[in-house]
Amino acid sequence: MGQVRKLIFIPLFVAILVCQMAAYASAYRTExxxxxxxxxxxxxxxxxxxxxxxxxxxxxxxxxxxxxxxxxxxxxxxxxxxxxxxxxxxxxxxxxxxxxxxxxxxxxxxxxxxxxxxxxxxxxxxxxxxxxxxxxxxxxxxxxxxxxxxxxxxxxxxxxxxxxxxxxxxxxxxxxxxxxxxxxxxxxxxxxxxxxxxxxxxxxxxxxxxxxxxxxxxxxxxxxxxxxxxxxxxxxxxxxxxxxxxxxxxxxxxxxxxxxxxxxxxxxxxxxxxxxxxxxxxxxxxxxxxxxxxxxxxxxxxxxxxxxxxFAPPCDYIPGDVNGNGWVNGIDVTFFVAYLKGIGSPPPDSCDIGQGRFYVAADANGDCSVNGIDVLYMVNYFKGGPEILHCPDYSPGR
Ligand SMILES: [Zn+2]
Ligand SMILES: [Zn+2]
The missing domain is CATH 3.40.720.10 (Alkaline Phosphatase, subunit A)
Incomplete structure (x- = not known):
């Protein structure tokens, strides 16, 4: 029963997160x-x-x-x-x-x-x-x-x-x-x-x-x-x-x-x-x-x-390091979920893809968009799933 509930929960969770995906923020972190x-x-x-x-x-x-x-x-x-x-x-x-x-x-x-x-x-x-x-x-x-x-x-x-x-x-x-x-x-x-x-x-x-x-x-x-x-x-x-x-x-x-x-x-x-x-x-x-x-x-x-x-190069990041602290771990998932729900800060690392900011470090499945599917991809990675990817248009690191 617990497993069934979980399977139902996950698609709903993803749907909600995708709908709540934050609008592009302004160009710089400086306020x-x-x-x-x-x-x-x-x-x-x-x-x-x-x-x-x-x-x-x-x-x-x-x-x-x-x-x-x-x-x-x-x-x-x-x-x-x-x-x-x-x-x-x-x-x-x-x-x-x-x-x-x-x-x-x-x-x-x-x-x-x-x-x-x-x-x-x-x-x-x-x-x-x-x-x-x-x-x-x-x-x-x-x-x-x-x-x-x-x-x-x-x-x-x-x-x-x-x-x-x-x-x-x-x-x-x-x-x-x-x-x-x-x-x-x-x-x-x-x-x-x-x-x-x-x-x-x-x-x-x-x-x-x-x-x-x-x-x-x-x-x-x-x-x-x-x-x-x-x-x-x-x-x-x-x-x-x-x-x-x-x-x-x-x-x-x-x-x-x-x-x-x-x-x-x-x-x-x-x-x-x-x-x-x-x-x-x-x-x-x-x-x-x-x-x-x-x-x-x-x-x-x-x-x-x-x-x-x-100005720093706009694509200085580590794939999966959503909170930009230099490490990829479970805290990044927590940070990511809070951001998608609109209750946390946006990820610090981003690239401008023409329309505004793209939080490249959070694009864990490498499809060049950031949404709830990336959260699931990261959770799966920590359970031993495939490596974290990145948008091929933006290579990580300086
Ligand atoms: Zn003077
Ligand atoms: Zn002089």
Missing amino acids: HVVVVLIDGVRYTESLGDTTGIYCPRLTALAEYAVVHDSAFNDSITTTRYGIPGTWMGRFHVLQDTVYQGNNVEFSRWPTFWEYARHDLALPQNKAIYITPDYGSGTWLPSFYPGYGPAYWPRFVQPAISDDNNQVDFDSARVVLERDHPVVSYIYLPDTDHAGHSGIWADYIAEIRQADSLTNELWNIIQNDTVMADKTTMLVTNDHGRHDDAHGGFQGHGDSCLGCRHVMMFAIGPDFKRGVRLGAPRASIRDIARTAGELLGFSAPLSAGRVMSEL
Whole structure:
């Protein structure tokens, strides 16, 4: 009797699962992008030093990240060009106006917060700018028609202190854990000021602090139940500093390689891991479109490009490893059933087959579709049945 019931149960079970097969999900796993701007660190004191004496934390974290070694400020190497350049995805001199009774400077073109809020219909607390409170001297996003103040980020501005990196970090912790913003921009200013002091030890101390705080931001993200494994963090600079043949670390602002070369550290669920890239040449103006690619907003007035070289190959998977933890076992079946019933997460590994995502690691019978029949195939495999297959269009592994 038990055997008969089981035989009846299985076709019903399959039919229900096939009917409940989830719709294709969006293109990427990233749901949050955090940009950390460390002001004016020369590449030779950041990730260009592979021994990690100046940036030990980010150098260690690079095992899980992609480091772009060919990233530049390809415009004027000052803060007032570099920072709005990262926001707008293009370079343009700040504009002057009077706003709310104050003389202010603003961005000529829409910024990535405006693009994100506009296209994704985000409330203001999902787009965050964390910077010390420079009062009316705070550079503003754009007044561009169709974008503008209705799409500006929430400004989170702790009072200026003798440790602005720390107060910005403290504010970031509160905001990330409370609001889980979709786009965040965290500005760490102190490295540049210490460089201008001309005191090498002070410059290095500020770099070490920024390195530590940035690593801790990643820990906060990965320990957050909403943001973990769904957040991409990009760490860069607005500009470098003169190389020693052009005036040394205390200054910046010309076209020497030291001023142009910046760090580009990228970590997240859709990016390569443990990889350093020497090409193609990237720019800090590429951040806006890259964030848009991940989150699904467009930055039509950006002159940058999507840094597609950062993205992991879409077919990196082990057949049958439905939950993507590197092993094929019974937990994959449990995970798979929960997903098909609509009560669990989608499998992390997928390939784009033109219409959207295809969870290739779950296609255990190799018929290039994912459904309840694959569950039965996997159960049979664990009972000694045939080997797990894969869709022949997509070979597993890198
Ligand atoms: Zn700067
Ligand atoms: Zn220079």
